[in-house]
Amino acid sequence: MDRQSYIPYREIAGKLQIREGDVVLLTSDILRLAMKARKAEKRFSPEAFLQSFLEELGPEGTLLIPSYNFDLENGDAFSITKTEPMTGSLAVAAMKMDVFTRTAHPLHSFLVAGKDSGLLSGLKNSSSFGNDSPFEYLLRKNALLLFAGTTIGEAMTFTHFVEENEQVRYRRYKKLSVKYTDRKGETATREYELFAKKAGYTMAMDRLEDIIPERVINKSMINNIPFISIRCKDAYDIIDRDVRDNNASSIARFSYSLYIRDIIKQGLQRFNLFRTTYGKIRSAKRIH
Numbered sequence: 001m002d003r004q005s006y007i008p009y010r011e012i013a014g015k016l017q018i019r020e021g022d023v024v025l026l027t028s029d030i031l032r033l034a035m036k037a038r039k040a041e042k043r044f045s046p047e048a049f050l051q052s053f054l055e056e057l058g059p060e061g062t063l064l065i066p067s068y069n070f071d072l073e074n075g076d077a078f079s080i081t082k083t084e085p086m087t088g089s090l091a092v093a094a095m096k097m098d099v100f101t102r103t104a105h106p107l108h109s110f111l112v113a114g115k116d117s118g119l120l121s122g123l124k125n126s127s128s129f130g131n132d133s134p135f136e137y138l139l140r141k142n143a144l145l146l147f148a149g150t151t152i153g154e155a156m157t158f159t160h161f162v163e164e165n166e167q168v169r170y171r172r173y174k175k176l177s178v179k180y181t182d183r184k185g186e187t188a189t190r191e192y193e194l195f196a197k198k199a200g201y202t203m204a205m206d207r208l209e210d211i212i213p214e215r216v217i218n219k220s221m222i223n224n225i226p227f228i229s230i231r232c233k234d235a236y237d238i239i240d241r242d243v244r245d246n247n248a249s250s251i252a253r254f255s256y257s258l259y260i261r262d263i264i265k266q267g268l269q270r271f272n273l274f275r276t277t278y279g280k281i282r283s284a285k286r287i288h
Helices: 031-041 046-057 089-095 117-121 134-140 158-165 232-245 256-270 277-285
Strands: 023-028 062-066 077-079 110-114 144-148 171-181 187-197 201-203 217-222 225-231 252-254
Touching: 023 046, 023 134, 031 225, 046 062, 046 089, 046 110, 062 089, 062 117, 089 110, 110 117, 117 134, 134 158, 134 232, 144 232, 158 187, 158 232, 187 201, 225 232, 252 256
Parallel strands: 023 062, 023 144, 077 171
Antiparallel strands: 062 110, 144 225, 171 187, 201 252, 217 225
């Protein structure tokens, strides 16, 4: 593999910039990793892969896996114990492991294991990215943002925490009402806030990695799969500087064609006409 010997998937965590007692947010696309492991080792267990990170972190560490359902719309149902995340097979696997617990926000929850899992699962943030959210915890702990098989441009959700903290001009709050089923199985309507993009704006975070200095980012290829990591405080400072000094041009952009599309979409949503049958089925399948 490009003059590189194969590293067993359960040993990968030990090759990364993880410290004992660390806080790690692991964002991943494990399809290629799983395929290579099955070819080289005849099997791949996402549970064993996750356990290898917990062993590396030790009893004082905390591991977070994104378990987002950001496609929820007004009136949709969400169960904290049954709604499967849309963030891939690693999150689905973590949800089935007793060692992981899920944080409460329906749009942007995390599956958490380790020392601070109880603290995080007890948070009651109304906004996904508010100062009482798990994202604030990540910044306070200067967590390691680790991207496995994906890129910062594709998966740096932490960017939205900076946007909300800095109250960027291209977003505004909107209310979201969800039929929420809690850990006890009790269902009630709950109200949440989303710091949503205004019409015409889209994220363009593929440019974000270009402005990150090499001294604060770690990149490695393991079994021909990219692993990228950066500390939260470094990421925050870089994104904040782009928002303040560069009009957020490395993370967001505006287009008139998108503006027209968004205005039409908003009009259709008022009459409950926008959401496709496929979208409704996709959300329903994740709720058992």
